[in-house]
Amino acid sequence: MRVTIADVAREAGVSKTTVSRVVNLKGEVDGSTASRVREVIAQLGYVPSSGAVGLARGSSRRVGMLVPSLTWPWMGELLQGVVDTVEAADYGLLLFTCNRGAESVQRFTAQVSARAFDGLVVVEPENTLDHLTALYRKGLPIVLIDDRGHHPEFPSVVTTNHEGGASAARHLLASGRTRPLVLTGPQHFGCVRDRLSGFRSVLPTDLVADGDFTERGGRLAVEELLAAGVEFDSVFAHNDISATGVLRALRAAGRRVPDDIAVVGFDDIPMAEHTAPPLTTVRQPTRRMGETAARMLLSHLGGTAVPDEPAVLPTELVVRHSAP
Numbered sequence: 001m002r003v004t005i006a007d008v009a010r011e012a013g014v015s016k017t018t019v020s021r022v023v024n025l026k027g028e029v030d031g032s033t034a035s036r037v038r039e040v041i042a043q044l045g046y047v048p049s050s051g052a053v054g055l056a057r058g059s060s061r062r063v064g065m066l067v068p069s070l071t072w073p074w075m076g077e078l079l080q081g082v083v084d085t086v087e088a089a090d091y092g093l094l095l096f097t098c099n100r101g102a103e104s105v106q107r108f109t110a111q112v113s114a115r116a117f118d119g120l121v122v123v124e125p126e127n128t129l130d131h132l133t134a135l136y137r138k139g140l141p142i143v144l145i146d147d148r149g150h151h152p153e154f155p156s157v158v159t160t161n162h163e164g165g166a167s168a169a170r171h172l173l174a175s176g177r178t179r180p181l182v183l184t185g186p187q188h189f190g191c192v193r194d195r196l197s198g199f200r201s202v203l204p205t206d207l208v209a210d211g212d213f214t215e216r217g218g219r220l221a222v223e224e225l226l227a228a229g230v231e232f233d234s235v236f237a238h239n240d241i242s243a244t245g246v247l248r249a250l251r252a253a254g255r256r257v258p259d260d261i262a263v264v265g266f267d268d269i270p271m272a273e274h275t276a277p278p279l280t281t282v283r284q285p286t287r288r289m290g291e292t293a294a295r296m297l298l299s300h301l302g303g304t305a306v307p308d309e310p311a312v313l314p315t316e317l318v319v320r321h322s323a324p
Contacts, residue, residue: 003046003138012040023115042110047138062092063297064117066108066132068125069097073241073269074286075123078145081290082121089298091118098125105131112140119297121145123289143297143308145289155300156310157293161191164282164315165198168236168264171280171317173203175324177234177262180205183221183246185213185238195238195266199295207232211242217244226253233261236321240265240272240281247275247322262323277321282295 005023009016014037021029022037038298039044063086067075079095086093094117098104105128111117112135119141122132129152136142136154144156157297172180180203185192189209196208206224207230209221225232226249237243243265247257255261265272268283292311300306 003044005046008037008040008044008046011044012037027189038110041105045109045134045138047112047115047135047140060116060118061090062094062117063294064094064108064111064120065122066096066098066120066125066128067123069099072123073239073271074267074284077286078290081287082294083289083290085294085298089104091298094179098128109135110261119143119301120235121293121297141297141300143293143300145293151310155296155306157289158310158311158315159284159289160315161194162198162201164266164284164317165195165200165236166202167198167315167317167320168266168282169199169202171319171323172234172236172262172264175262179232180201180207180234180236181222181225181230181236182208183211183218183235183242184208185211185242192238199236211238213239214243215241215245215248217243219249220245222246222249223253226255235263236260237263237265240267240269243279243281243322244271244275247277247279251276258321258323263324268318272318273320275322280320280323282317283316283318285315288313 005016005019009133012019014033018029018033019037022034058181065079065082083093094111096104096111122142122144123146124132124144133152133154134143142154144152144154146158182196182199182205184196187193209225211217211221215258218241220247222235235246237246246263250257250261255265263279265279265281266284268281272279272281292313296311
């Protein structure tokens, strides 16, 4: 049930006019009262309608972006795509991370409630999809980047993870590799399941190691398999960071890449062409994903209806020396 301005006023013990002044940053409310109203807004999850706020003070001309962390290797390219598009439309960008878990989410929600921005681009932090869906239902325009297979009810931008996995398998098979190891990411991610199913649709294999998208995870998985005497002639790692761990483990074990074992990654982050040897990988169009999401959001803010289906951008196999 939608929370109304009357609900906030009643809970805070003030008039609806006072709540409106706080929401619209009018400044005629004393500090302690304004603080109490903002706390109630955050507690109730009140989202003022964009129409009401627009009548009071116009749009903020700002877009919010919520991400798990800025340390993800491809986050810089994606963020640049969003920034370029938003700034070209004469909007500002407010960036929020979830480095502090629930505390970060609470602070972000307070900014939503205060209507500090007009809409939101999201790379979904863990366990926030239900919260984001609730905000969308209350009127906050949202576009999600990389929906991880969750298929939310609001617009999203995705890439062809299934086809990306299949293209890696076709390339390895064409070069005569028939005993591949697949090093996955966390299995609860839809993109991981899609990459694995795409690979197996071309090159069936039961040799699958669960990974965590880290360099250490890739290195340890390969070290353990080699120590156990498991033989494989190629590795498909579900991201480039874990692929660098694979390369390190193979080098330490005296296995030559690609002569003995070929290695393919996923993402095509900048470091992929500087590994030893340079990494063959499946490129995600991360900057284009950011640009597309920002354009979708800005179009929505301009009155265009949101699309029913995700925007799907293609992956591309990039061949380098690790799997020529």
